[in-house]
Amino acid sequence: xxxxxxxxxxxxxxxxxxxxxxxxxxxxxxxxxxxxxxxxxxxxxxxxxxxxxxxxxxxxxxxxxxxxxxxxxxxxxxxxxxxxxxxxxxxxxxxxxxxxxxxxxxxxxxxxxxxxxxxxxxxxxxxxxxxxxxxxxxxxxxxxxxxxxxxxxxxxxxxxxxxxxxxxxxxxxxxxxxxxxxxxxxxxxxxxxxxxxxxxxxxxxxxxxxxxxxxxxxxxxxxxxxxxxxxxxxxxxxxxxxxxxxxxxxxxxxxxxxxxxxxxxxxxxxxxxxxxxxxxxxxxxxxxxxxxxxxxxxxxxxxxxxxxxxxxxxxxxxxxxxxxxxxxxxxxxxxxxxxxxxxxxxxxxxxxxxxxxxxxxxxxxxxxxxxxxxxxxxxxxxxxxxxxxxxxxxxxxxxxxxxxxxxxxxxxxxxxxxxxxxxxxxxxxxxxxxxxxxxxxxxxxxxxxxxxxxxxxxxxxxxxxxxxxxxxxxxxxxxxxxxxxxxxxxxxxxxxxxxxxxxxxxxxxxxxxxxxxxxxxxxxxxxxxxxxxxxxxxxxxxxxxxxxxxxxxxxxxxxxxxxxxxxxxxxxxxxxxxxxxxxxxxxxxxx
Amino acid sequence: xxxxxxxxxxxxxxxxxxxxxxxxxxxxxxxxxxxxxxxxxxxxxxxxxxxxxxxxxxxxxxxxxxxxxxxxxxxxxxxxxxxxxxxxxxxxxxxxxxxxxxxxxxxxxxxxxxxxxxxxxxxxxxxxxxxxxxxxxxxxxxxxxxxxxxxxxxxxxxxxxxxxxxxxxxxxxxxxxxxxxxxxxxxxxxxxxxxxxxxxxxxxxxxxxxxxxxx
Numbered sequence: 001x002x003x004x005x006x007x008x009x010x011x012x013x014x015x016x017x018x019x020x021x022x023x024x025x026x027x028x029x030x031x032x033x034x035x036x037x038x039x040x041x042x043x044x045x046x047x048x049x050x051x052x053x054x055x056x057x058x059x060x061x062x063x064x065x066x067x068x069x070x071x072x073x074x075x076x077x078x079x080x081x082x083x084x085x086x087x088x089x090x091x092x093x094x095x096x097x098x099x100x101x102x103x104x105x106x107x108x109x110x111x112x113x114x115x116x117x118x119x120x121x122x123x124x125x126x127x128x129x130x131x132x133x134x135x136x137x138x139x140x141x142x143x144x145x146x147x148x149x150x151x152x153x154x155x156x157x158x159x160x161x162x163x164x165x166x167x168x169x170x171x172x173x174x175x176x177x178x179x180x181x182x183x184x185x186x187x188x189x190x191x192x193x194x195x196x197x198x199x200x201x202x203x204x205x206x207x208x209x210x211x212x213x214x215x216x217x218x219x220x221x222x223x224x225x226x227x228x229x230x231x232x233x234x235x236x237x238x239x240x241x242x243x244x245x246x247x248x249x250x251x252x253x254x255x256x257x258x259x260x261x262x263x264x265x266x267x268x269x270x271x272x273x274x275x276x277x278x279x280x281x282x283x284x285x286x287x288x289x290x291x292x293x294x295x296x297x298x299x300x301x302x303x304x305x306x307x308x309x310x311x312x313x314x315x316x317x318x319x320x321x322x323x324x325x326x327x328x329x330x331x332x333x334x335x336x337x338x339x340x341x342x343x344x345x346x347x348x349x350x351x352x353x354x355x356x357x358x359x360x361x362x363x364x365x366x367x368x369x370x371x372x373x374x375x376x377x378x379x380x381x382x383x384x385x386x387x388x389x390x391x392x393x394x395x396x397x398x399x400x401x402x403x404x405x406x407x408x409x410x411x412x413x414x415x416x417x418x419x420x421x422x423x424x425x426x427x428x429x430x431x432x433x434x435x436x437x438x439x440x441x442x443x444x445x446x447x448x449x450x451x452x453x454x455x456x457x458x459x460x461x462x463x464x465x466x467x468x469x470x471x472x473x474x475x476x477x478x479x480x481x482x483x484x485x486x487x488x489x490x491x492x493x494x495x496x497x498x499x500x501x502x503x504x505x506x507x508x509x510x511x512x513x514x515x516x517x518x519x520x521x522x523x524x525x526x527x528x529x530x531x532x533x534x535x536x537x538x539x540x541x542x543x544x545x546x547x548x549x550x551x552x553x554x555x556x557x558x559x560x561x562x563x564x565x566x567x568x569x570x571x572x573x574x575x576x577x578x579x580x581x582x583x584x585x586x587x588x589x590x591x
Numbered sequence: 592x593x594x595x596x597x598x599x600x601x602x603x604x605x606x607x608x609x610x611x612x613x614x615x616x617x618x619x620x621x622x623x624x625x626x627x628x629x630x631x632x633x634x635x636x637x638x639x640x641x642x643x644x645x646x647x648x649x650x651x652x653x654x655x656x657x658x659x660x661x662x663x664x665x666x667x668x669x670x671x672x673x674x675x676x677x678x679x680x681x682x683x684x685x686x687x688x689x690x691x692x693x694x695x696x697x698x699x700x701x702x703x704x705x706x707x708x709x710x711x712x713x714x715x716x717x718x719x720x721x722x723x724x725x726x727x728x729x730x731x732x733x734x735x736x737x738x739x740x741x742x743x744x745x746x747x748x749x750x751x752x753x754x755x756x757x758x759x760x761x762x763x764x765x766x767x768x769x770x771x772x773x774x775x776x777x778x779x780x781x782x783x784x785x786x787x788x789x790x791x792x793x794x795x796x797x798x799x800x801x802x803x804x805x806x
Contacts, residue, residue, distance in 0.1 A: 093750035206754050308758045359759045504747040563747050
């Protein structure tokens with residue numbers, strides 16, 4: 001029986017392959033790197049699925065609990081690069097408790113026993129223990145080219161030291177925003193500086209790690225190919241010799257303009273040296289008196305991150321007007337409408353713009369002019385037509401601003417808008433028509449976030465979202481809709497929607513369940529803020545095979561407040577989670 | 592006449608303006624009742640009733656502060672001017688009518704400040720409730736059909752990204768260090784943490800990874 005089926009398969013495969021031998025087919029497929037195309041290829045027939053599997057170099061598992069390490073290995077035994085993500089995105093906003101899960105241990109055990117070609121590993125929002133790193137290093141040290149522990153936690157500096165001295169081929173060490181326990185201060189950077197000569201990227205930005213300027217300079221001298229160096233706080237005057245030695249450096253982040261514990265002394269940064277190759281910068285705690293450090297290099301800058309600076313609105317204007325070649329700009333909303341107008345006039349090549357939320361707590365308002373409205377939005381839409389990524393926090397908005405985005409920002413593939421709580425009164429609500437115009441105009445949009453307030457997007461508006469977001473794969477909606485009607489209308493459309501996050505929308509459990517069943521591409525749903533039924537049973541309306549449903553009560557000690565409860569649902573071939581903490585209750589499968 | 596004036600003021604800012612007027616009237620009443628025992632507490636935890644309503648309305652609220660009176664222990668009846676759940680104002684009136692005496696304590700939360708009045712006459716309290724019912728509630732109803740989503744603004748504050756939160760704490764510490772009047776900074780610091788789930792950062796930039804440590 002097996003032989004017959006195999007023969008039949010091979011014949012079918014041969015027919016579909018036009019007689020091309022498997023090796024050739026694999027080589028041809030090798031040129032296809034886009035995972036969506038690869039997905040399509042693998043669905044043609046079993047034969048092609050197998051060849052795709054053997055020739056696939058990289059896989060991203062967007063939700064680590066959606067499969068098991070063994071299954072992954074069985075399908076992709078020749079994998080060279082793997083990216084895993086576990087905790088919900090909400091973890092970056094402190095909405096997920098520390099014990100939620102996402103341990104890398106089962107994955108690392110599998111990787112170390114098998115996956116003989118693995119050179120690159122990227123773990124994002126996962127728990128990685130010192131033991132895990134030990135196991136990984138023992139198995140893969142001779143091959144590891146890239147290790148990224150991205151917003152992870154659970155390990156300490158001796159493990160980094162172990163990686164540094166054992167992985168001599170390491171070209172990328174990325175630890176950005178991870179929570180790392182610091183044991184012996186400088187050991188890890190000393191090991192890295194003295195054992196590695198091929199490093200191209202070192203990133204421990206936004207961690208609490210410390211590295212002495214001496215060892216950093218030694219590293220830069222030894223690693224002639226270093227392109228990206230993103231560090232934590234380090235006094236800028238101490239980095240002078242580092243920059244003198246870094247002739248290939250293209251990107252730098254970190255530093256600091258204050259000596260630890262010392263009062264601020266005014267220094268002259270007018271003639272601070274950066275290598276001519278340096279085009280991407282993010283300087284921590286730069287203030288008005290220090291921003292002159294940028295001026296000689298501003299014209300060459302392609303990426304500038306001012307999110308972690310102490311600059312005023314006027315300062316932002318002063319800097320940005322000197323940067324006509326910017327492709328990426330990241331700021332807080334202290335830049336104000338005025339600053340955005342300067343951006344619109346100056347940065348014609350801008351592709352990525354992020355305007356983050358600054359300090360708007362009581363008494364914390366950063367600058368009189370430090371707020372964004374439809375004025376700034378319209379300026380950017382009209383002035384920066386090359387934008388592909390645009391994330392913005394606004395204090396006020398109109399439909400016309402969103403319409404302008406739809407008209408002018410035709411290249412957008414990722415648009416995220418948050419309407420802050422600052423103003424009691426918004427100039428124009430609801431924003432139904434503006435959102436419709438935006439979605440109709442931005443035909444390339446793949447990711448869309450619209451986090452507003454009650455009354456900003458009606459049920460009709462949600463209907464527009466459903467109708468006109470044809471290619472959108474990821475959506476975050478906050479405080480939208482008026483009633484269950486809204487989510488119902490949304491779910492009739494959104495044909496490509498794979499990942500949906502809802503917060504503060506207060507749809508009923510039943511409506512959410514129905515929507516999940518309607519959205520034909522949906523594979524991941526996260527909700528916080530919904531009208532819970534007495535027993536949570538309404539949610540069971542969306543029970544179906546391979547659809548894991550979990551209830552999360554972030555505060556497990558008291559009865560969970562209504563607005564804190566979370567639902568997480570996702571397709572999984574792994575069955576029910578076996579490592580649920582008390583705060584996570586699997587509703588389906590039940591066992 | 593006064594009603595007409597109020598009509599004109601409506602065109603500009605809706606709820607905020609009307610409420611400011613209401614508070615102005617209350618302020619006037621309190622001045623007439625000078626010595627009735629009104630007392631003002633220090634800025635309490637913001638109820639978020641009017642998020643972001645600063646400027647002139649906050650000034651109106653500040654006027655409600657009477658001269659500090661000696662501390663008096665009493666039970667306060669909370670007047671829910673913006674009911675959190677769908678319901679009628681009548682329910683609120685029924686609730687407050689549980690007090691048998693003609694005079695009862697009145698507490699008002701406005702613009703991040705809290706004002707407590709002891710022995711507030713019941714008829715005047717009713718007057719205020721009627722005034723607010725006729726003006727303040729309409730915007731809440733406009734915004735949502737269910738009444739429930741109003742809770743969204745107050746119960747579900749916008750979450751902050753961890754990286755930026757840590758930076759803004761650092762910025763606040765820096766400003767506090769430079770501030771010759773630390774008392775005001777301490778008051779504002781106590782109001783910044785909005786979610787109990789968030790662990791206090793301590794000294795985030797000195798190696799304490801408190802954001803991700805278990806309790």
